[in-house]
Amino acid sequence: MPKAKAKPPRREEALSRERIIDAAIELLDDEGEDGLTFRALAGRLVTGSGALYWHIQNKDELLIAATDVVVDRALAEVSHDAKPRKAIHAIALGVFETIDAHPWAAAQLVRIPSPMAMLKIFERIGRQVEALGVTRRRRFTAATVLSSYIIGESRQNAINGRLSTPLPNRTEFLEQAAARWQALDANEFPFTRNVATQLQQHDDRVEFLAGIDLILTGIAASSTSSR
Amino acid sequence: MPKAKAKPPRREEALSRERIIDAAIELLDDEGEDGLTFRALAGRLVTGSGALYWHIQNKDELLIAATDVVVDRALAEVSHDAKPRKAIHAIALGVFETIDAHPWAAAQLVRIPSPMAMLKIFERIGRQVEALGVTRRRRFTAATVLSSYIIGESRQNAINGRLSTPLPNRTEFLEQAAARWQALDANEFPFTRNVATQLQQHDDRVEFLAGIDLILTGIAASSTSSR
DNA sequence: ACCTGAACACCGTTCAAGT
DNA sequence: ACCTGAACACCGTTCAAGT
Numbered sequence: 222m223p224k225a226k227a228k229p230p231r232r233e234e235a236l237s238r239e240r241i242i243d244a245a246i247e248l249l250d251d252e253g254e255d256g257l258t259f260r261a262l263a264g265r266l267v268t269g270s271g272a273l274y275w276h277i278q279n280k281d282e283l284l285i286a287a288t289d290v291v292v293d294r295a296l297a298e299v300s301h302d303a304k305p306r307k308a309i310h311a312i313a314l315g316v317f318e319t320i321d322a323h324p325w326a327a328a329q330l331v332r333i334p335s336p337m338a339m340l341k342i343f344e345r346i347g348r349q350v351e352a353l354g355v356t357r358r359r360r361f362t363a364a365t366v367l368s369s370y371i372i373g374e375s376r377q378n379a380i381n382g383r384l385s386t387p388l389p390n391r392t393e394f395l396e397q398a399a400a401r402w403q404a405l406d407a408n409e410f411p412f413t414r415n416v417a418t419q420l421q422q423h424d425d426r427v428e429f430l431a432g433i434d435l436i437l438t439g440i441a442a443s444s445t446s447s448r
Numbered sequence: 449m450p451k452a453k454a455k456p457p458r459r460e461e462a463l464s465r466e467r468i469i470d471a472a473i474e475l476l477d478d479e480g481e482d483g484l485t486f487r488a489l490a491g492r493l494v495t496g497s498g499a500l501y502w503h504i505q506n507k508d509e510l511l512i513a514a515t516d517v518v519v520d521r522a523l524a525e526v527s528h529d530a531k532p533r534k535a536i537h538a539i540a541l542g543v544f545e546t547i548d549a550h551p552w553a554a555a556q557l558v559r560i561p562s563p564m565a566m567l568k569i570f571e572r573i574g575r576q577v578e579a580l581g582v583t584r585r586r587r588f589t590a591a592t593v594l595s596s597y598i599i600g601e602s603r604q605n606a607i608n609g610r611l612s613t614p615l616p617n618r619t620e621f622l623e624q625a626a627a628r629w630q631a632l633d634a635n636e637f638p639f640t641r642n643v644a645t646q647l648q649q650h651d652d653r654v655e656f657l658a659g660i661d662l663i664l665t666g667i668a669a670s671s672t673s674s675r
Numbered sequence: 676a677c678c679t680g681a682a683c684a685c686c687g688t689t690c691a692a693g694t
Numbered sequence: 695a696c697c698t699g700a701a702c703a704c705c706g707t708t709c710a711a712g713t
Contacts, residue, residue, distance in 0.1 A: 274688070334625065347639035369597050439662045439666025503677095507706065
C-alpha cells in the first residue's frame with residue numbers, strides 16, 4: 222500500500238469576499254434559499270464557518286451582495302442603445318430571466334431599504350421613461366409602476382425548483398397552477414376560475430410583456446391627455 | 449400572611465386554532481416577523497410550545513393563516529357597490545392599509561403557490577376589471593398588473609417599525625429614503641436622484657392611487673385601441 | 676382528545692486560540 | 695492579517711408522558 226492517502230480537498234485560492242459570494246450564489250442555485258447555511262458554505266470553501274465572518278458581516282449582507290452580483294450581470298447584458306419601448310422590454314426580460322435562474326434573488330429585491338440591485342433596475346427603467354418624453358411630474362409614478370410589476374411578476378413566474386417534488390418543466394408548472402385555480406369554489410372565485418384557462422395556455426414571456434405594454438400604453442395616454 | 453399567592457396567569461378559554469392565529473397576529477404586530485416564535489406564542493397563550501402543534505401544522509401554515517385573516521378583514525370592509533374605478537381604488541387602499549398595519553403579511557402574499565389571501569385580492573380586482581368592460585383576452589393581464597402593483601407598492605410603503613431605530617412617523621421615513629437616494633453617485637443614478645425630491649414631498653396614498661390610475665388609463669386605452 | 680415540556684437537530688454568530 | 699472550530703444562544707419540531 223503506497224503512502225499516498227486520499228487527499229483532503231484543498232483550497233486553491235485564498236478566501237475573499239468575492240469567492241464567498243460566488244460560492245453562495247452556487248449554493249443558493251443548487252439547494253435553494255434554505256440551503257445557504259454558513260456550515261454548508263464553509264464546507265464548499267473548505268474552511269471553518271467562522272472564517273467567513275472575516276470577509277462578510279452576516280447572512281443578510283451576503284444575500285444582498287449575491288443579489289447585487291446576479292442583477293449586475295443581467296443588466297450588463299442589456300444594451301443601452303435601443304428605442305425606449307424596446308429598451309424597457311429588454312430590461313424587463315433581463316430581470317425576468319435572472320430571477321428565473323436565481324429565484325432566491327426576488328426576496329432580496331423587495332427588502333427595505335431597497336438594495337442597490339433594486340435601485341439599479343429602477344434607474345435603468347427611469348431613464349427610459351424619461352426618454353419616452355414623460356412629463357417630470359409623472360416620471361416617478363411611471364418608473365415605480367413598471368419596476369414594481371417587473372419584479373413582482375418575475376417572482377411569481379420563477380420556478381422554485383424545490384417547492385413540490387420535481388417540477389420537470391414550465392408547462393407542468395403552469396398546469397399545476399391552473400388546476401389549483403380550477404379547483405376553487407365556483408361561487409367565490411368566478412373570475413379566477415374563468416381566467417385559469419388562459420393561464421394554462423399562455424407563454425410566460427409573451428404574457429409578461431403584455432403587462433409591460435399595458436403599462437406603457439397607460440404612460441403614453443397619460444402624457445398626451447390634458448389631466 | 450394570607451394563603452393567597454400571586455396567581456399564575458390562567459388560560460381563560462381552551463386553546464383553539466382561532467385563538468392561536470389571533471395571538472400570532474398580535475405578536476407579529478407587536479414584535480415583528482422575528483418576534484413570532486413558538487416559545488413566545490406559547491408564553492402568551494400560557495401553554496407549552498408543543499400544544500400549538502395539536503391545532504396547527506407548522507409555522508408556515510400559521511403565517512399564511514394569519515395573513516388570510518387580516519386580508520379577509522380588510523376586504524370585508526370594502527363595499528361591493530361602487531363603480532369599477534372607485535371600487536378598485538377602495539380594494540387597493542384596503543390592501544395598502546392592511547399591509548401598513550401588518551407589514552409581515554406582505555411577504556406571505558407573494559409566496560408560491562399563492563395563498564388564498566392573494567387569490568381573494570386577485571378575484572376582487574378581476575371582477576372590477578370585468579365590470580370595466582375589458583375584453584376577455586385582456587382581463588388576465590389587466591388583473592395581474594393591478595394586483596402585482598397593489599401588493600408590491602403596499603409592501604414598499606409599509607413602515608417596518610423595527611428596521612432602523614425608532615421611526616417616529618411616516619414623514620421621517622420618507623425623508624430618510626429621500627436622503628439615501630440623494631446620496632447616490634451622481635453619474636450612476638441621475639434619474640433616481642432627480643426624482644428623490646418628489647419622493648420627499650409626496651403623499652403615499654395619493655402617489656399610490658396615481659399608479660393605479662396610470663394602469664387604469666392603460667387598460668382603457670388598450671380596450672379601445674384596434675390592436 | 677388535548678396538553679406539557681424536555682429533547683433533538685438544527686441554525687447564525689462569536690471568540691479564544693492558533694498560524 | 696487571516697483562519698479554525700468549539701461554544702453559545704437561539705430556533706422549529708417531535709414525542710413520551712401526563713390529564
